[in-house]
Amino acid sequence: MDSRFEEHLEQVGFNTLTPIQLAVAxxxxxxxxxxxxxxxxxGKTxxxxxxxxxxIVPGDGEQLLVLAPSQELAMQTTRVMREWASILGLKVLAVTGGANVKRQIDxxxxxxxVLVGTPGRVHELVANGKLKLQRLRTLIVDEADVLLREETxxxxxxxxxxxxxxEIQVALxxxxxxxxxxxxxxxxxxxKRIDQRDVTIPVTITHTFMPTANDQKNKRLRQLASRKNFQAIVFFNTTKALKTxxxxxxxxxxxxxxxxRGDSSSTRATALANFRNGKAKFLLTTDVAARGLDIQDLPAVLNFDVARDGETYTHRAGRTGRMGHQGVVVTFGNDHDLRDLKRQxxxxxxxxxxxELLGQVGPAEQSQNASKERHSKAINQKQATDVKQSVKSEKTLSRQKTSVHSKPTLKGHVSPKKDDDEISPRQARLAKQKKAKRRHQKDKGKPRRKE
Incomplete structure (x- = not known):
């Protein structure tokens, strides 16, 4: 390793190289x-x-090209390489899709x-004669298993x-x-194949499965969001489910x-920045968009949808527990999903x-309890209101009865019929007379029926 890099490593407190870093040097x-x-x-980057x-020779033009499968991974690689390139006086430029092509050309x-880019934008610049690679000495293809498929x-x-x-060196x-x-x-x-996948490394990732019905997954995310200092990348199989x-x-x-995928580069950059600085609890994404992302000290990865295969699950899980840090992978699903996961x-x-995931009653449960208390309080208040309304109705009805008994009967108005035990003999006689009078008026002028 270059002595200038060794000095910088000591300054940042980096003491041990990983197996892949030692193996390819x-x-x-x-x-x-x-x-x-x-x-x-x-630490492949x-x-x-x-x-x-x-x-690389400073001032001698484009000598290194690094290709990455996504804008985010390309920008991430650019940031890493710039830190070390600045020590040597080298310039690093990102040429990715979604960014302003005119500025890139300038x-x-x-x-x-050093150029770091996505295949689509680099291909466009080369085809239009805006990017010349005659001085290229090394080509790096990162996430080669993805890039050497189909369109890319x-x-x-x-x-x-x-x-x-x-004579150009190619490294996959x-x-x-x-x-x-x-x-x-x-x-x-x-x-030359250099395989370090079987080398033991200090990985502390816990793989978990949380039984969750499909219609409860969103609710589960909301509960996890209430936990203090909790962040996670949430993976979906489809963009439609993600947006829902x-x-x-x-x-x-x-x-x-x-x-x-498809959002502007500025929108995606803002989303990543908000997640990295803690303004966002969750980063919702798909497998293609988040390939190779490095979020420092990310505590968890959530599989909203079970990964389609073991390779996809491996890449998702690799977003947490990086460089020996602790991490947890949580997968939502039913019994069938659990069987599929165990096969993968x-x-x-x-x-x-x-x-069990939260470890103890945290803000999520407190929030649930508070919600239950608010709900219970609302029910009690409603019950109290119903009782008050019932008492009020009874009082109103009582006043109405009193009013009917105390007020004089208007002409032509028939008082409400009372029970027999409440009608006095005089009232009964008057009512009988009025009834006979009405019948007489009704039959007046009509021929009498012959017996």
């Missing part, structure tokens, strides 16, 4: 083309940054030594054919194995951010409840 320094595999969260940057005129594989093939230089990095034959066909070379949950959480006033991954899975 010599081959990258000597120009060997490699296919490097290591678990997520083991620094594994290629430290050996290659000291080989920045390319300054001929930065075609874009990388076109980029490579514009260079077609067998990833956590899962790719089709070696396809890589050899595209780049016309045999890669985002609407629910927004209605419940839960601070969250969304990372969706060969690790111990703890079936837990919400209370």
């Amino acid at each position: 010599d081959d990258l320094v000597t120009g060997q083309s490699i296919d490097a595999l290591a678990p997520t969260g083991t 620094l594994a290629f940054t430290w050996p290659i940057l000291p080989k 920045s390319l005129k300054k001929h930065p030594e 594989a075609d874009q990388i093939t076109d980029i490579w054919q514009s260079i077609a230089d067998s 990095f990833g956590a899962t194995e790719l089709d070696a034959g396809k890589a050899e066909t595209i780049f016309e070379r045999v890669f 949950t985002a609407s629910f959480l927004a209605h419940e006033h839960v601070a969250m951010a969304t990372l969706v 991954i060969q690790v111990d899975i703890q079936v837990i409840t919400l209370s």
